[in-house]
Amino acid sequence: MKFSIYQMDVIHGDPKANRERVAEWLEKDIKENNPDTVVLPEMWTTAYTLPELNDIADENGQPSIDFLKEQATKYNVNIIGGSVANKKNGGIYNSALVVDRNGKLVYEYDKAHLVPMLNEPQYLTGGEKPTEVFELDGLKFGLIICYDLRFPELIRPLALEGAQVLCVVAEWPSARRNHWRSLQVARAIENQMYVVSSNRIGEYDGQEFSGNSMVVDPWGDILSEGSNDKQEVLSLSLDLEKVDQVRKDVPIFDSRVPNLYKK
Numbered sequence: 001m002k003f004s005i006y007q008m009d010v011i012h013g014d015p016k017a018n019r020e021r022v023a024e025w026l027e028k029d030i031k032e033n034n035p036d037t038v039v040l041p042e043m044w045t046t047a048y049t050l051p052e053l054n055d056i057a058d059e060n061g062q063p064s065i066d067f068l069k070e071q072a073t074k075y076n077v078n079i080i081g082g083s084v085a086n087k088k089n090g091g092i093y094n095s096a097l098v099v100d101r102n103g104k105l106v107y108e109y110d111k112a113h114l115v116p117m118l119n120e121p122q123y124l125t126g127g128e129k130p131t132e133v134f135e136l137d138g139l140k141f142g143l144i145i146c147y148d149l150r151f152p153e154l155i156r157p158l159a160l161e162g163a164q165v166l167c168v169v170a171e172w173p174s175a176r177r178n179h180w181r182s183l184q185v186a187r188a189i190e191n192q193m194y195v196v197s198s199n200r201i202g203e204y205d206g207q208e209f210s211g212n213s214m215v216v217d218p219w220g221d222i223l224s225e226g227s228n229d230k231q232e233v234l235s236l237s238l239d240l241e242k243v244d245q246v247r248k249d250v251p252i253f254d255s256r257v258p259n260l261y262k263k
């Protein structure tokens, strides 16, 4: 499966302009790279304009879901549609959206862990359900949002259910770049799966974002990495047989002793 990761700079508080930016990028990227699956970053329609979200967040995922469906069918491409600010059930959620190449919304996940360092708990509501495995073109995926990367207990069940690729959509600040880079490698090694991430670049309200979007293989080798200051595309095909190979070579899933693990 060929991926294009869009390491994007997000225009603050302007969903329409960001949708136009993504549409232009897609038109170009499809011609240049012809990906099967594209990946966008966290909160790509609004950025972290938390005090403004009540006015500019989607209502029940609209219009982002319609936009992603239209683009997916136009270009016959799967879209891991980053995440968007999403008003529903009386709260604002940080919701990740996945649309397949037929234009079907195959998965929606609300960020479970809210970041105190960015004041998310003050403005957003945390998701109530764990993230689940979903399929694109017959491959098994997991999906988490930024700060979730620090919680291996959320991710392990995905590996146990056979996820081959973990997508991470993020607005991870440069101040903690070493955590961002190391935790992706750690999650890839401990779960023996690919980690594919899209992190924004640029700056908002004194916070600079790290970029360093990545593809890490199940052995923990970084196959591709973005810069920390440029809008760019990482384009790469993944050899999914490597997941089975690594799981055979170092069979950690056979060596687990679940009855010893504390809840």
Ligand SMILES: O=C(O)CCC(=O)C(=O)O
Pocket: 042, 115, 118, 145, 146, 147, 148, 150, 170, 171, 172, 173, 176, 179
């Ligand atoms: O965990 C971190 O250091 C950053 C998390 C973050 O920025 C986010 O979840 O948006």
